Amino acid sequence: MSTVASSRQAGALYWPVQLRRNVGVRGLFAVVMAFLVAYGFLFPGLLTASGFAKFTQSWFPLALVAMAQAILMLTGGISLAIGAMVSLGAVIAATTMTGPLGVAGGAAAVALTGIGIGGATGFIVVKLRLPAIVVTLAGSFIIGGAALLILPRPGGAIPEWLSDLLAGNTPAAFVLLLLIVLLWKLYLATPLGLSLYAAGENPVGAYRSGVPVDGARVAAYAISGLLCTGAGLFVAAQTGSGDPVIGTAFTLNSIAAAVLGGIGFLGGQGTMRGALAGSLLLSLMISVMFFLGFTPVAQYVAQGLIIIGAVAIPQFRKVQQ
């Protein structure tokens, strides 16, 4: 009886808690909606099946790397090797999938590489106590070099049916994203997932309370690596081939998306839905500027200004209060 009541109570508590977690990102959601409407006006094709598919496909890799960066930032870490990991995932996919390993073997190789390198980075940062920013900066050279060794110049191939499935006129990207978000929710319910926020917010306190701080942080690096190489696989499917430097822009964009989404640098602050909304906003901004006929150069300038503005305005309001 009492367990039923308490479980019902817990169920009743779930939604108010989730709503409260939205407070910080409500403004962001409004801006994203406004941008979506503007985009819908500029490009009415968004509401058709193929338009929706193309739109989610341009968003998908950015959403993955934003999640990859957000997990690390939630634990108080950061990665400057995101772009290199995406490139590595792309070249591995492009060189293995048409070979003897086949699509399944290639996908497994991509996933194992991501988890392995991510886990190794986590081990170096957490167990050897080196600063994450410097380790990942040095790591980006090693990983980028490995990508160049595997595929010195753009080439390789992705089976056509896989490209059609992932980047054709199907909403596969959107379905995959929903699946990943669902998995993230499940992960947060596991002991390691529960430790994630505690390890970021107050590592010493969490450690003394028996939270597996180091394990949670290393696991976060491994998951982050998996998401990055996964994004690389998708990018390779989009372009139909591999390119050893295709991921470079993702490093900056992943940090920008996570910060736009309200993830703090100190760890433990922010929500994954915020990071996803941040990545959607960034992806929308890039598309809208493209349709308004901005040159790539003007896009750089506008992007720099918008990121500073978006981060500064909420902070500024907080200071004035």
Add this chain to the structure above:
Amino acid sequence: MTAWKETAARRRVLTILRSRPFLTVAIVAAVWIVASFVSRGFGAYGHLRYLVELAAVIGLVAAGQTFVVIAGGIDLSVAAIVTVSAVSLPLLSWQADPTGLTAVLAVLALTTTIGLVNGLGVALLRVHPMIMTLAMATFLQGLLIIIAGGSAVTAENPLVRWLGNARPAGIPAGVLLWVAVSVIVLAAMHATSFGARLFAMGANPLAATLSGVPFASTTLAVYGISGFTSGLAGVLVLGMNGQGYVGIGDPYLLASIAAVVLGGTSILGGLGTYAGTIPGAILLVTITALITVVNASPGWRSILFGSLILGLLLLSGREQARR
């Protein structure tokens, strides 16, 4: 009395021997000695002088970076500022000034202003340094392409050319500039109240502010200094190269941060010295030179460079355990 003096002196020697700057110097010396035995010509005076000349550029960029990092921030816009300096200086050189000094001063004023804008964002708008400077770098990157386009611009400024090529008394002018800047930086860092405030702010910003350290003006100053020294490095690199182009400053972002950390300065702020950054910069250049000697493919070169930095970090860059 004499015994007491002796132990004090011995203790001081031991402190110096155990300090991270000394460790970095020792690594540089060891690498140079081994490399000059293995590779003929490495230990020649001309080659070592060339290495130090290259290190001067990194050392200048890392001077500003050291200030920023000790004060608890980070400057990811240094590469873009170096490029701004190297690309905009030739555009100013038409001025009717036979020495070219006005153009150099104008460029340094420009880059200092860029640094101050970074500082404004961090101090007043409370944007995280990483975001502020990264966004600034993105912004500058776009602006540079608008201003300069894709083509390289040649510098015809006599002062800049002198800085890049002259060798008064056999020592490159760039190295002399680096020595002068190093003396000023070390004095400012360890012998002024401004320097003391930096360390206080980096160690604990809240306590420092409550103790009367002016957070806003100190933050403005460190980012301004970073803009200035990056601008100076841009002028030097332009003089050594003869031409400025978009992307000329790109290698100096990782190099400046790596030099700071290899020199024993904590990336978390509040701990460190420019005396470690100086050998850190020379060490980086040495590593790059060694990798060039090995003559590997670009992929292997990149892997070697990253692994060596990571390995050196294990020697000198570890953070203290926090529990």
